[in-house]
Every structure is written in C-alpha cells, then in structure tokens.
Amino acid sequence: MTKEKILVIGASGQIGVELTLALRKIYGATNVIASDLREQNPLLEGTGPYVSLDVMNKEMLHVQVIRQGVTQIYLLAAILSATGEKNPALAWHLNMQGLLNVLDIAKEEKLTKVYWPSSIAVFGPTSPKKDCPQKTIIEPTTVYGISKYAGEFWCNYYFMKYGVDVRSLRYPGLISYKSAPGGGTTDYAIEIFHEALEEGHYKCFLERDTYLPMMYMPDAIRATIELMEAPKEKISIRTSYNLSAISFSPEEISTEIKKHIPEFTINYAPDYRQAIANSWPQSIDDSVAAKDWGWKPEFDLSAMTKDMLDNLRK
Numbered sequence: 001m002t003k004e005k006i007l008v009i010g011a012s013g014q015i016g017v018e019l020t021l022a023l024r025k026i027y028g029a030t031n032v033i034a035s036d037l038r039e040q041n042p043l044l045e046g047t048g049p050y051v052s053l054d055v056m057n058k059e060m061l062h063v064q065v066i067r068q069g070v071t072q073i074y075l076l077a078a079i080l081s082a083t084g085e086k087n088p089a090l091a092w093h094l095n096m097q098g099l100l101n102v103l104d105i106a107k108e109e110k111l112t113k114v115y116w117p118s119s120i121a122v123f124g125p126t127s128p129k130k131d132c133p134q135k136t137i138i139e140p141t142t143v144y145g146i147s148k149y150a151g152e153f154w155c156n157y158y159f160m161k162y163g164v165d166v167r168s169l170r171y172p173g174l175i176s177y178k179s180a181p182g183g184g185t186t187d188y189a190i191e192i193f194h195e196a197l198e199e200g201h202y203k204c205f206l207e208r209d210t211y212l213p214m215m216y217m218p219d220a221i222r223a224t225i226e227l228m229e230a231p232k233e234k235i236s237i238r239t240s241y242n243l244s245a246i247s248f249s250p251e252e253i254s255t256e257i258k259k260h261i262p263e264f265t266i267n268y269a270p271d272y273r274q275a276i277a278n279s280w281p282q283s284i285d286d287s288v289a290a291k292d293w294g295w296k297p298e299f300d301l302s303a304m305t306k307d308m309l310d311n312l313r314k
C-alpha cells in the first residue's frame, strides 16, 4: 500500500502497544517495526516485526534505521512525570538525548517524518489554569516538563534549520486498558478502574477536587495518526500542539464509576504527586489543532468509563 517503513521506539509501553497495532493496520504489519529496551509486550507478539533497541545507543539505532530501510520514526521512549521527580538526572538524560539521537538520524538519513509526543506537563503554575492556550506563559516546575519544553524547541529547531518534518502533540493524561501506564501523575485515572473492579475501593494519591486534562486512548491514537497524515502545509505548530478531550477530578470519575459499580468507595491520601498535579492546567484550549488539521475528540467521561469497565471485565 505504501513505501513507508516505520520504526516505533518504546513500543512496549502504554501508548506504544496501541499505536503500533493501529499503524500496522494502516501501513501493513511488516512495514511497522516495534522496538523497545524491554521485552516485547505480549499484545504485540505475532503481529509484526520486533527489535530490541536502546534509543540511547545512537550507533546501533543508526544501523537499524539503515538496515531496515526506516523512513519514519515514532519516538515514545521517555521517563514520565512522577518517575522523573524520583530520578531527575535520568529523566533529563533519556528524554533529551533520546530525542536528539532520533532527530540527528532523521536529518542524516532524510527520514520523511518523525513523531515525538510532548505533554501538558510543559505548563507550570504561572500558566492559565482553565482553557490553557497554545501560546502562553510556560514555566514548568518538573524535570519531565522541562525536558518536554526543551524537546519542543529542539523539534522546532530541526524543522527550521534542517527541514526535518517532526510533528508533536501535547498529550493530556491518557487512559487505557490494554497496556499499563509508565509512572505518570495521571495514572490514578487508570488505577481507579482496576481497583474498582478488583477491590471495590480505591485509595487515591490526588485530592478529590484535582481537575486535570485527560483523554481516552482511542482518541489519542486517532489524533496522532491524523496529525501525522495531515498535509505538511497544514502544520503551523512545529513545537507541539495543545490537545484536549475531557477534564475531570478524582471525585467526578469515582461518581461516574459508581453508576456502574454502586458499592465502589474511594478515599484520598495525596502524596508527592499532588504538587505535580497542582502545577498543571485543569483544562486545555486545543483550537489551533482543530483549525489546522480538524482535531475533534469523541469520548466524554461517561462513554470512556463505560468502555473501560466493559473491556476490563472481559
């Protein structure tokens, strides 16, 4: 169907598994190579090629790109917000050097496109809390947020200076049932479903009224593919696009879960992740993505909750 050969780095992670499967449907199984530092996620087994790869080893990455005839890279390997605060040096090193390795190789091998996700974590306490705009004050206070903001400007630099067609989305907290989350502040909104079904109770590490921007994984995968397939002239943002779907608090999602599991209970025991959540906006204005390439979310809180519970029960 196409001559594109895609390498997904970090394919065994929360987004990587679902994105790899979606890309294989579009581009053909053999044209999408999954790769990760850890072993292949069982959900990917038998669905297409897999290589073991460390994005920090630039030489080996370069060899793989040439050997496999790679034309596009989706770079998902990173350390997320909560884990990053526990090991700031490692988070900075992986999140920055991994990206620079990929951008350099993209430039040298003239790859057609690169995808690299940023995050709502670029925003800090001085950014607007509600409907945070695309362009505003951005002063992140986590190492993860700092690395994402710096990464956005490296993407812009490689586009402006070398013409690398690198595209990016500032994902909100992503909620999914297929693959486990990797150490973020928004992970509570996934744990709550598992605990509700297994224990009937959830001890939440954020306060009841902590509103955060969130999105169901099918919307995030669709947004990623729509951005990557948009004509080049439609892409006006070369740092990273704001992206939005739902905003809710732990109390609101627990009320929604109770509609399906009436005996479900929740209590609140905020830890160090509360400070991270407090530094982020509560909702995001993604009107630039809507205008440039037609972004529109499909899942609201109630549709997402029903779908999560239906699938986890299976």
Ligand code: NAD
Residues within 6 Å of the ligand: 009, 010, 011, 012, 013, 014, 015, 016, 035, 036, 037, 038, 053, 054, 055, 056, 075, 076, 077, 078, 079, 080, 094, 117, 118, 119, 120, 170, 171, 172, 173, 174, 175, 180, 181, 182, 183, 184, 186
């Ligand atoms: P994840 O932690 O679930 O997956 C990351 C994967 O990268 C893991 O499988 C890990 O083994 C792999 N990896 C780590 N170091 C590596 C290395 N040196 N070489 C190769 N692979 C390595 O993360 P995720 O949630 O899937 O996030 C993917 C990307 O999306 C990240 O850049 C993250 O910052 C971004 N993002 C995620 C969310 C979210 O809610 N999940 C929100 C905003 C942005």
Ligand code: SER
Residues within 6 Å of the ligand: 080, 081, 082, 118, 119, 120, 121, 144, 171, 172, 173, 174, 183, 184, 185, 186, 187
């Ligand atoms: N879900 C991510 C995190 O909490 C946001 O980038 O780290």
